[in-house]
Amino acid sequence: SQQGEEDPQALSIQEGENATMNCSYKTSINNLQWYRQNSGRGLVHLILIRSNEREKHSGRLRVTLDTSKKSSSLLITASRAADTASYFCAPYYGGATNKLIFGTGTLLAVQP
């Protein structure tokens, strides 16, 4: 399967806490991307990490990539109620396959 598998499926935390979501994939990637979807809306790209990168930051987001374990994690620090959304990882394999396949995502609920 080309899609990433997110874990956990659902996560509920209090405002101010950190949220960690994990993603696993099957074969070697060109890059891995994380997206957020607020209820019923289009997806918003959060961050892209290339296969030769191990960690990347963007504001309160920190993404790590371990290609030996074929896994990635997304950390949201000091979470806010507005972070409540579904989060998806999407491994990109490159080559003739230029599409992104999305997994089931992690539904994050941040309680005020």
Added chain:
Amino acid sequence: SAVISQKPSRDICQRGTSLTIQCQVDSQVTMMFWYRQQPGQSLTLIATANQGSEATYESGFVIDKFPISRPNLTFSTLTVSNMSPEDSSIYLCSVRWDFSGELFFGEGSRLTVL
């Protein structure tokens, strides 16, 4: 980034009818994709819309049911034909400029089939 406009944003349709969804981008893009998101589910790729040629469909999706046009680098349409209640979903248009970069999504078209 880009501004991606989808029309209609939502519609309620009768069984057996067809609906065409439009996707307009404010700049030329290399790749356009159509996704479907059924209630409570993740996104499923329907097809890659190729400019000037037939779309490339994913397994489980066929041209007769989901004809796609892409007449130029800024516009595409997806038609959902002979609709049934199982076609009730959000349909999302997405674009990418280069072969490894991120996808940008429209706000989606929420379709309810009665």
